[in-house]
Amino acid sequence: MTNVVKRTFNRAERVGGQVQRVLASLIQKGVNDPRLAQATITGVTLSRDLRIAKIYVSTPGGAQEKETVLSGFESAKGFIKRALAKELGLRYMPDLKFFYDGSFDYGAQINRVLKSIQTDDEKDNSTADEQ
Incomplete structure (x- = not known):
């Protein structure tokens, strides 16, 4: 018999x-702000009491x-809160904080460093083979 470990998700994780x-979905269809067109929601964490939602976003343009x-x-934020309230049906809508x-x-950055190491290594190997 194998031991199966079940991970239970708490309510904050489910709502998140x-x-x-x-x-x-809102970013794709409902928000007309061009600043948000390329944004990606990478994660959402809610406090245990569901009062605060930390929303993590990324963009292809990077830190710039x-x-x-x-x-x-x-x-x-106001539009997003109203749309979320309509969809989620929570008693209290969490305060949204964006990060x-x-x-x-x-x-x-790590990928660029690895590629530069690889190119440097290829240059070193080609000179060693020629000798």
Whole structure:
């Protein structure tokens, strides 16, 4: 008999997943702000009492567009809260706080470093083969 470990999801995690799905759909279809056109919702965490939602966003433009995207979300916050309230049906709508997720930028930086190491290594190997 194998031991199966079941992971139980608490309510905050379930609601956070719903918030992320609704927000992603809203960005694609409902928000007309061009600052948010390329934004991606990378994660949502809710406090245990569901009063605060931390929403993590990323953009293909990287950190250069960070302030633009965050200000776009702040200006659309009222619209987003109303749309979320309609979809989620919660007793209290959580306060939305938007944060830039720099993990993709960090991953891209690591990728550039690895590629530069690889090119340097190829140059070193080609001179060794010629000797």
